[in-house]
Amino acid sequence: MSLIAEAKKGNLTEVMKQVAAEERVEPEFVRRGIENGRIVIPVSPYRHTKPCGIGKGLRTKVNASIGTSSDIVDIDMEIEKARVAEATGADTLMELSTGGDFYDIRKKIIDSTTLSVGSVPLYQAFIEAIRKYGSAVDMKEDELFKITAEQAKLGTNFMAIHTGINFVTVERLKNQGRFGGLCSRGGAFMTAWMMHNEKENPLYSEFDYLLEIMKEHEVTLSMGNGMRAGAIHDSTDRAQIQELIMNSELSDRSHEAGVQTIVEGPGHIPIDEIDANVKLMKRLSGEKPFYMLGPLVTDIAPGYDHIVAAIGASLSSAYGADFICYVTPAEHLALPNVDDVKQGVITARIAAHIGDMVKNNDRGRDLEMGRARRDLKWDRMYELAIDPEHARAVRDSRSPEDSEACTMCGNYCALKIVKQNFNFER
Numbered sequence: 001m002s003l004i005a006e007a008k009k010g011n012l013t014e015v016m017k018q019v020a021a022e023e024r025v026e027p028e029f030v031r032r033g034i035e036n037g038r039i040v041i042p043v044s045p046y047r048h049t050k051p052c053g054i055g056k057g058l059r060t061k062v063n064a065s066i067g068t069s070s071d072i073v074d075i076d077m078e079i080e081k082a083r084v085a086e087a088t089g090a091d092t093l094m095e096l097s098t099g100g101d102f103y104d105i106r107k108k109i110i111d112s113t114t115l116s117v118g119s120v121p122l123y124q125a126f127i128e129a130i131r132k133y134g135s136a137v138d139m140k141e142d143e144l145f146k147i148t149a150e151q152a153k154l155g156t157n158f159m160a161i162h163t164g165i166n167f168v169t170v171e172r173l174k175n176q177g178r179f180g181g182l183c184s185r186g187g188a189f190m191t192a193w194m195m196h197n198e199k200e201n202p203l204y205s206e207f208d209y210l211l212e213i214m215k216e217h218e219v220t221l222s223m224g225n226g227m228r229a230g231a232i233h234d235s236t237d238r239a240q241i242q243e244l245i246m247n248s249e250l251s252d253r254s255h256e257a258g259v260q261t262i263v264e265g266p267g268h269i270p271i272d273e274i275d276a277n278v279k280l281m282k283r284l285s286g287e288k289p290f291y292m293l294g295p296l297v298t299d300i301a302p303g304y305d306h307i308v309a310a311i312g313a314s315l316s317s318a319y320g321a322d323f324i325c326y327v328t329p330a331e332h333l334a335l336p337n338v339d340d341v342k343q344g345v346i347t348a349r350i351a352a353h354i355g356d357m358v359k360n361n362d363r364g365r366d367l368e369m370g371r372a373r374r375d376l377k378w379d380r381m382y383e384l385a386i387d388p389e390h391a392r393a394v395r396d397s398r399s400p401e402d403s404e405a406c407t408m409c410g411n412y413c414a415l416k417i418v419k420q421n422f423n424f425e426r
């Protein structure tokens, strides 16, 4: 029985209890969230994974996307990226390979992690069409659904599927135009396919069939944001909002069919539009879990886009986004390497926590850090740090003469002066 069916019957399953314990909420809170579509736990009947609850009232989760490209196919590096992402604290992985043997790479990555794994079946379908027929626009609809089912059977927990791109969405895109075009690979492929074949997106027109596949293999459906802006000047435009409306409507059908559902959001948007985007999505979708891709809040910082995205992600999480996709320093420049993945995960985890401090009033660890700093308890500070190893390495690389303080102020450590002369302790 699916998790939604269990939740509707009032049953508390083991994964609901595990998520509740991890989140320090009542199991009944998790069950009710799954029943009403506000919480998902992407599971797979084919593989045991560490349960990860995503949605209202839970900690903001971080996804790390990895995978080969047509230029760089290094399976060992991808497995190492998966390992580092998990070790650094990512909550989920998306395996988004576009080069090499899709089955082999995905299987090896899935076997190398205990995290929930997501995929975008459209990538494989279009790239295999290029390999077989010479062009993505020759992709056959039945092959797309076949690949979707095959990926599910490998133990994929959730899939980003571009359901909201249809003739109406594409018409909005054509009428308005874009400064930055389309940055979603799935969105670009599907729009080109629809225009060339003058056919509706099969993921939209055959949505009920798609739901049958999702339900049979218990995959969580993440409704892809193929129309997201790839440039700040295209943010929150008609095509993006049209797709959001379509996805929100379909998300209700999906939940009613017993398929756990997430809705994805932008993209590139300035900070003053984040609040509106989160509220609009939550309102239109009946508060389904919101998966925010960044967002990137300026376009002019290549090489530092992990920081740009963290600013956007901390705000989106604070306003109510439930799940954020990391961005690495290599964004817009190159395929991320292992160190980029580490930087991306750490930065996104910082953003998620900043958001949770507002959204969930999760401030206990900050209070502990404040006290540890006041008392100059360095080991405790490292324990509480998001990246203890890095914090320790920085201090050790510039060791102080007076071991109690650090070399920032040395002999004039404000905390030490206060400690010697006053008692402000709380």
Ligand code: SF4
Pocket (backbone or CB within 6 Å): 405, 406, 407, 408, 409, 410, 412, 413, 414, 415, 416
């Ligand atoms: S030396 Fe300065 S920066 Fe370092 S612990 Fe003391 S007050 Fe903080």
